[in-house]
Amino acid sequence: xxxxxxxxxxxxxxxxxxxxxxxxxxxxxxxxxxxxxxxxxxxxxxxxxxxxxxxxxxxxxxxxxxxxxxxxxxxxxxxxxxxxxxxxxxxxxxxxxxxxxxxxxxxxxxxxxx
Amino acid sequence: xxxxxxxxxxxxxxxxxxxxxxxxxxxxxxxxxxxxxxxxxxxxxxxxxxxxxxxxxxxxxxxxxxxxxxxxxxxxxxxxxxxxxxxxxxxxxxxxxxxxxxxxxxxxxxxxxxxxxxx
Numbered sequence: 219x220x221x222x223x224x225x226x227x228x229x230x231x232x233x234x235x236x237x238x239x240x241x242x243x244x245x246x247x248x249x250x251x252x253x254x255x256x257x258x259x260x261x262x263x264x265x266x267x268x269x270x271x272x273x274x275x276x277x278x279x280x281x282x283x284x285x286x287x288x289x290x291x292x293x294x295x296x297x298x299x300x301x302x303x304x305x306x307x308x309x310x311x312x313x314x315x316x317x318x319x320x321x322x323x324x325x326x327x328x329x330x331x332x
Numbered sequence: 333x334x335x336x337x338x339x340x341x342x343x344x345x346x347x348x349x350x351x352x353x354x355x356x357x358x359x360x361x362x363x364x365x366x367x368x369x370x371x372x373x374x375x376x377x378x379x380x381x382x383x384x385x386x387x388x389x390x391x392x393x394x395x396x397x398x399x400x401x402x403x404x405x406x407x408x409x410x411x412x413x414x415x416x417x418x419x420x421x422x423x424x425x426x427x428x429x430x431x432x433x434x435x436x437x438x439x440x441x442x443x444x445x446x447x448x449x450x451x
Binding site for chain 2: 245249251258259260261262263266305307309319320321322323325
């Protein structure tokens, strides 16, 4: 089975850096995704890691350690518009038929304050 | 850009009604998914399809069925709606596309969601 843990809520200050952690226990791990979801909107893709290390993408970076079952999303130079829920999702295989399945964590609600 | 659309943003139905939620994607994706999202429970997979006329149960299929007659369209059916099916329903698709987005063909693109209320 799959088990994914994220903090429920975090608060940070505009302009600061925040790290959102995700730990997982899964069989057949084959990659980890981060999605951003603003209130009332659909999740949108942020980043993806399949190998250990840091992937940087502008103000957002994501890190993966497969041996520890651990990932984090790092947001720099926080802006008010970054207030959203951040979802960690684990890809696993094998998968009956085609494609791979994603299992989502419950999300971390980030509030950015002035 | 990938576009996933859902037939309604808001829907109110009565207990026992048959409910159809429609999802259409325009990227020729093979894989399509239906999730429900509830506070504290996150996104939970109901059903998915990896090809026309193919379907697989997700983690919470009870009370739901699906139909995929055409590649671009994936329908979620509530045969007899119940109050515990009040939720936000999200459709997603994935597959090879023209954009080489990191994460490749398993990156899922979501529709705007349908907030269903069953009275």
